[in-house]
Amino acid sequence: MRLKSSKNTILIYLLFTLIFSSVIWVLTLNAPDAGRIAGRMFGYGIMWCPTLATLVTLKLTGRKMSGLAWKLGEPKYLWNSYFIPLFYSLVAYLIIWSMGWGHFYSTSFVTKTAHEFGWDNLPHWFFIVIFFLMNGVIGMFASISTALGEEIGWRGLLVPELAKKMGYTGVSLTSGLIWGIWHYPLLIFGNYNNGTPAWYGLICFTVSITAASFIYTWYRMKSGSLWTGVLLHASHNLFIQGFFTPVTEQNIHSPWYIDEFGAVVPIVTIFLAIYFWSRRKELNDVAK
Known part of the structure; x- marks a missing residue:
């Protein structure tokens, strides 16, 4: 039996996302001391659960994977999707550094990472530049491989x-909240936070991801391409998790302000969400 309505499609997708994700949640929470290899496996696993749910949903509703928005769309939307997370991450961390909620840069991180590359003799400022460029180009491929799954x-x-x-505002809020709540099991029961109280990390993360959804939804609707979401997501993870947070020298105040679980990134992202919300009339229907 094929279930054609959009209501059924959404419910089926959410049900199977929950089923598949629950397996990875249990495995992850059962391995609190997971190291680099296990952590990477679980990370890839959870981020590809939405794709597995999509495959099942499309099968049950008689649709094909090729019917999703695979076209690249206009290059400007792809470039914007890469640079926007870099922009709001940079603004957020400039605020953090200038306010003393963290400092640029972490000598221990730079020294350790330079040693791993075998570049111990490079001046720190030069290594930071090289690391930023390498991360932003080579690291993007690895980040895309996980972001695509979601x-x-x-x-x-x-x-x-x-x-x-529903319209743009409803889509942004609904998809953003669903997206955020999907992370809750690991936020609440795991160690996927900054070390602040769970309620604080949940609020900051939920606000951040819901605000970001206004950006992602705008570009998805405007471009007709799911690749804008992939690049936005990959760039966000890459620059916040892979560069700005680790390169920041933390102090006792830092957990409350840095990363996705601190206050600054959500506040900066809210301003961008308002900006794209103000441009909602530019949008056409989502490309099929």
Whole structure:
């Protein structure tokens, strides 16, 4: 039996996302001391659960994977999707550094990382530049490989289905909250936070990801391509988790302000969300 309605599609997708994700949640929470290899495996696993749910949903609703928004769209939207997270990350961390909630840069991180590359003799400032460029280019491929797993589901399937039932604001809020809540098991029961109280990290993370959803949804609708979501997501993870947070010298105040679980990134992202919300009239229907 094929279930065609958008309501059924959304419910099926969310159900199977929950089922598949629950397996990885249990495995992850059962391995609190997971090291680099196990952590990477679980990380890849959880981020590809939305794609597995999408495959099942499309099968049950009689649709094909090729029917998702695979076209690249206009290059400017792809470039913007890469640079926007870099922009708001830079603004957020400039605020953090200038306010003394963290400092640029972490000598221990730079020394350790330079040693891993075998570049111990490079001046620290020069290594930071090289590391930033390498991370922003080579690291992007690894980041895309995980972001794609989520975005096939969130922006490839869920957003267009929601757009059949509600406008841009509703789609952004709904998909953003679903996306955020999906992270809650690891936020609450795992160690996926900054070390602040769980309630604080949840608030900051939820605000950050819901605000970001206004950006992701705008570009998905405007470009008709799920690749904008992939690049936005990959760039966000890459620059916040892979560069700005580790390069920051932390102090006792830092956990409350840095990363996705501190206050600054959500506040900066809210301003961008308001900006894209103000441009909502530019949007056409989501491309099928």
